Amino acid sequence: TQLLEQSPQFLSIQEGENLTVYCNSSSVFSSLQWYRQEPGEGPVLLVTVVTGGEVKKLKRLTFQFGDARKDSSLHITAAQPGDTGLYLCAGPPRSARQLTFGSGTQLTVLP
Amino acid sequence: SQTIHQWPATLVQPVGSPLSLECTVEGTSNPNLYWYRQAAGRGLQLLFYSVGIGQISSEVPQNLSASRPQDRQFILSSKKLLLSDSGFYLCAWSVMNTGELFFGEGSRLTVL
Numbered sequence: 537t538q539l540l541e542q543s544p545q546f547l548s549i550q551e552g553e554n555l556t557v558y559c560n561s562s563s564v565f566s567s568l569q570w571y572r573q574e575p576g577e578g579p580v581l582l583v584t585v586v587t588g589g590e591v592k593k594l595k596r597l598t599f600q601f602g603d604a605r606k607d608s609s610l611h612i613t614a615a616q617p618g619d620t621g622l623y624l625c626a627g628p629p630r631s632a633r634q635l636t637f638g639s640g641t642q643l644t645v646l647p
Numbered sequence: 648s649q650t651i652h653q654w655p656a657t658l659v660q661p662v663g664s665p666l667s668l669e670c671t672v673e674g675t676s677n678p679n680l681y682w683y684r685q686a687a688g689r690g691l692q693l694l695f696y697s698v699g700i701g702q703i704s705s706e707v708p709q710n711l712s713a714s715r716p717q718d719r720q721f722i723l724s725s726k727k728l729l730l731s732d733s734g735f736y737l738c739a740w741s742v743m744n745t746g747e748l749f750f751g752e753g754s755r756l757t758v759l
Contacts, residue, residue: 542690569747578737578750579691622688626748634681634706635748639690 539563540625540638548644552614557641559625560607568608568627569635570599579624615645649674653738653751660758666711666725668754670738673719678740680721681748682713685735697721733758 541560549555559568567586571579583592585601585608592599596619598611612619625638653670660666672678679698683691693706695713703713710729714722721738738751 571748576753576755578739578753579748581747581749584747624690626691634693634696636693637690640688642688 539629539636540627542623542625542638542641544641545639546642548646549615551616551645551647554611554613555615555643556609556611557623557643558607558609559638561627561629562606563629564605565627565629566605568601568605568625570608570610571624571626573622573624573640574620579622615643617645617647619643620645649740649749651738651740651749651751653736653754655754656752657755658757660728660756662730662758663727666723666728666732666756668723668736668738668756670721670723670751671719672740675719675740675742677718679743679746680715681739681741682721682723683737683739685737687735691737695723728758730758732756
């Protein structure tokens with residue numbers, strides 16, 4: 537079973553629309569990271585959230601860490617084709633010494 | 648600034664042949680180093696990590712091995728490739744065990 541579940545798996549929207557992707561777990565995480573990956577390249581870190589309830593903004597991207605530190609969301613406002621990519625969440629569960637990754641959300645923004 | 652490079656970028660190998668993927672990091676000392684494998688468009692599976700020269704931890708028993716002959720060099724190897732070894736391999740470094748990861752460009756391996 538996947539420790540971090542991401543939803544939806546695939547999302548295709550038109551330019552200018554808003555969207556939210558989710559990263560959920562039954563385990564508590566001390567922090568969660570979000571990465572974006574473009575085809576044929578390595579993932580690039582977008583943000584790390586650390587405190588329960590924390591909200592971080594990166595231009596049109598808003599990241600939130602759940603109060604119980606078991607889930608996180610990424611909201612994109614007015615999506616652009618450049619936002620297209622695979623979005624991955626990752627975190628260090630208390631039971632492990634290394635990061636665990638979610639299965640990813642593949643976002644396509646159509647012009 | 649820190650940089651990470653891995654090569655080759657693309658590799659097509661026959662079943663039963665050996666494999667060597669290399670990764671080097673510049674601009675940092677004593678990094679934690681990682682090898683991940685990614686199925687098409689999906690999440691990352693941790694294969695190996697290293698906290699120092701000669702120290703290798705394996706997360707998933709399989710046909711692959713890793714070595715760290717120098718502080719900033721990490722090598723992924725196989726003596727005999729299997730079809731199931733095909734995938735996108737990513738090298739990464741971090742400052743601490745559960746810290747933020749910085750990835751290389753990836754190596755696409757196809758085993759025929």
